[in-house]
Amino acid sequence: MEYCRDMQESTMGRSPDDDYEIRLCGDADIPSIIRVNTLTLPEHYSDDFYYQILRAYPETFFLAERDGAAVGYIMCRTEHGLSLLRRFGLAKKCHIISVAVLEEYRGKGIGTHLIQRALERVRSESAKECYLEVRITNLQAIELYKRLGFRVVSTLSGYYKDGESAYTMVMPL
Numbered sequence: 001m002e003y004c005r006d007m008q009e010s011t012m013g014r015s016p017d018d019d020y021e022i023r024l025c026g027d028a029d030i031p032s033i034i035r036v037n038t039l040t041l042p043e044h045y046s047d048d049f050y051y052q053i054l055r056a057y058p059e060t061f062f063l064a065e066r067d068g069a070a071v072g073y074i075m076c077r078t079e080h081g082l083s084l085l086r087r088f089g090l091a092k093k094c095h096i097i098s099v100a101v102l103e104e105y106r107g108k109g110i111g112t113h114l115i116q117r118a119l120e121r122v123r124s125e126s127a128k129e130c131y132l133e134v135r136i137t138n139l140q141a142i143e144l145y146k147r148l149g150f151r152v153v154s155t156l157s158g159y160y161k162d163g164e165s166a167y168t169m170v171m172p173l
């Protein structure tokens, strides 16, 4: 399976107490990724969607693992279209579709680490921007994204099914 070729490439957490590993996701990991998503976010996707994203964008689908179990993930899509940073410009963009860490493992740098791994990859693929949508009340995530270099560029009114609005946040790569 081509998209598993980098499965050995991994990163350990920043101290023995934060003993997690970040590695590329494979087909067999999808059920545990779905579990993390179900436990952490109100936005769920069909099972098929995860496999499609993995097949299409394997290099930016990472999971964080601790004691052999997934505790976090990030999945992204590469897009070509209007730049969110330069008026009327076109850009190759990385769209962070979803990132999440199980509640009991938060605050250990895992979310930061997952995003950094995806950014490293898309930079090497010459993407020029990375963007995402985030609930306007999700202050912890918004702060994290700002710290990483994202800024709010627009508000999407009523973006989520429950009517909450989203910010679009973008960073140059």
Ligand SMILES: CC(C)(COP(=O)(O)OP(=O)(O)OC[C@H]1O[C@@H](n2cnc3c(N)ncnc32)[C@H](O)[C@@H]1OP(=O)(O)O)[C@@H](O)C(=O)NCCC(=O)NCCS
Pocket: 040, 041, 099, 100, 101, 102, 105, 106, 107, 108, 109, 110, 111, 112, 113, 132, 133, 134, 135, 138, 140, 141, 144, 147
């Ligand atoms: C957003 C999210 C992925 C961040 O993951 P994380 O592993 O906690 O991220 P980090 O540890 O790298 O950074 C979290 C920040 O909150 C702080 N924090 C401290 N205690 C924390 C705790 N108990 N829980 C969460 N964050 C905590 C961290 O210190 C860190 O800030 P700092 O680097 O300035 O110290 C995670 O909160 C999450 O899964 N949330 C629910 C799903 C979600 O909202 N996803 C984003 C959708 S757009």
